[in-house]
Amino acid sequence: MPSSKASQAKSLNALTPAYDSILELAPYQTGKPVEELTREYGVFDVVKLASNENPMGCSPKVTLAITEQLGELARYPDGNGYYLKQALSDFTNISIDCITLGNGSNDLLDILARSFVGSKDAIVYSQYGFVVYSMLAKMQGATGIEVPAQRFGHDLKAMRQAVADNANTKIVFIANPNNPTGTLLQSAELYDFVASVPSSVLVVLDEAYIEYSPESNNRALLDEFDNVVIVRTFSKAYGLAGLRVGYALSSPAVADLLNRIRQPFNVSRVGLAAAAAALADQSFISEVRQTNAGQMRWLEKQFDALGLAFIKSSANFIMVQIEEAAVINQALLEQGVIVRPLIGYGLEDWLRVTVGVAEENTRLIDTLKSILNAE
Ligand SMILES: Cc1ncc(COP(=O)(O)O)c(C=O)c1O
The missing domain is CATH 3.90.1150.10 (Aspartate Aminotransferase, domain 1)
Incomplete structure (x- = not known):
């Protein structure tokens, strides 16, 4: 957890990190x-x-998909992840150019911050929100604004106020369900929130655990708002944490940007094949x-x-x-x-x-x- 003080960091001698806030970071505690x-x-x-x-x-169907890749490991994966994206496009009913793949969803959260947040900007997130959001603010040398939670969950009214009070807000991160509290927001509340923030603020819905709450469906937000991104993962319900595959759904313009920032082969050949097989086994x-x-x-x-x-x-x-x-x-x-x-x-x-x-x-x-x- 990011609790260590700058004084505890190892001496870099004459070297300095890009931002002082990087010295406040502690490695993510797994x-x-x-x-x-x-x-x-x-x-x-x-x-x-x-x-x-x-x-x-994970699904037993994944084993076969992985085995089929074993003879191909000398070859780079498809850098565009075409087949997995096609499968995700069918599954989520969204055009393929709205999808970005990541090395786990953490990769996508990182790509989002690097794409949109500079050192003069702010990131808004909730108290007890997933710890990575505050870490991303520090990594970008940006201001992290933690909004007090309400009954352990997101207080969207207060978060809206935080955005209004900080004109430099570039991203609001919302985990739904939230880790570590397990709280879930109603779709109507989320809709009102998204509708109330300026279109220059990206609202990132982190749905790492969404498969466990199928009653919650916020996919429709993407049809109406260009400033919404939904991030999901194959690490949790799909049982592929060891392979590192996640995806982001967004407007084509945002996806275009994210795809410029991501590393060329950020999802492995085995990961791509396994995720497609896992997705097919609902x-x-x-x-x-x-x-x-x-x-x-x-x-x-x-x-x-x-x-x-x-x-x-x-x-x-x-x-x-x-x-x-x-x-x-x-x-x-x-x-x-x-x-x-x-x-x-x-x-x-x-x-x-x-x-x-x-x-x-x-x-x-x-x-x-x-x-x-x-x-
Ligand atoms: C809310 C949330 N988002 C994102 C992640 C990142 O998961 P992964 O990078 O394995 O997709 C986690 C992992 O614990 C999480 O709890």
Whole structure:
């Protein structure tokens, strides 16, 4: 999390970064890898519920698509990702020239910031919004404007005011559902928000978890507003986090700009083929959604029984309130269960838990019970 001070940065001697704010950045904190826990604590039977990955893996159809590429690895991928874009165009009912592919959706968030935000500009995002937005402001030497959250979610009225108060705002980032809180905005609220901000402000809807809330559909915004971008990923419900594929939907003019900024081969040959196969298997996504919903209900019941408060989530993770979260997190790690502490978000009393499959969730709850009882 970006909490380190400039004084903690290594000395660059005579060198200086492009912006002082880069020195305030701390590397993005990823969920602890399983191998690291095994190395550190000697635990082998590890359950990782820390990075909102899909515990069911990916569609079996992806394996064949990947295998077909293995003889072609000496060749660069299609730099335009034609077949994946064609499939996405059919899937989202948008013209192919409105699509930009990314090395994960994080790549697209980065490309968006680099394309539109200079050091005199501002980026608006919510308190408890996905941490990468504030990092992007620092990377661009721009002003990051964090708007206080409302019941852990986006306060769109306050965000609209922040845009009105800061004429240099270039991008508003909105994660829907939001990570780490799992909150979801109603489409009507989002429509009103987009309609109320100047057309010179890009509204980026980060829909990394949208497959888990199919009732939310904001795709129509793109038909009406040229300043809306929707960013999605194959890392979550599609189960391809290890391959790094994401996409952005926008006006053709914005896509044209993003495609100039992105690296020529930013999605690998294997990634392109795997994503197209994953997209074609929507019955797998339905199964994932159903399993997640059932397991989410089960976890909610367990938290209720343990007297732990949680935030109702529209994604594949849930935030649970727990006293001395850092101590509990450490005890969970020592017993081979990886969840995500949220200190970097200023949520010291909360842990974020990815919804696993039944066996993993049972292990989490059993371990949690034993820790809480032992206290
Ligand atoms: C809200 C949100 N957006 C974007 C991302 C980036 O994911 P990826 O780069 O794997 O697509 C994440 C990952 O955790 C996320 O939670």
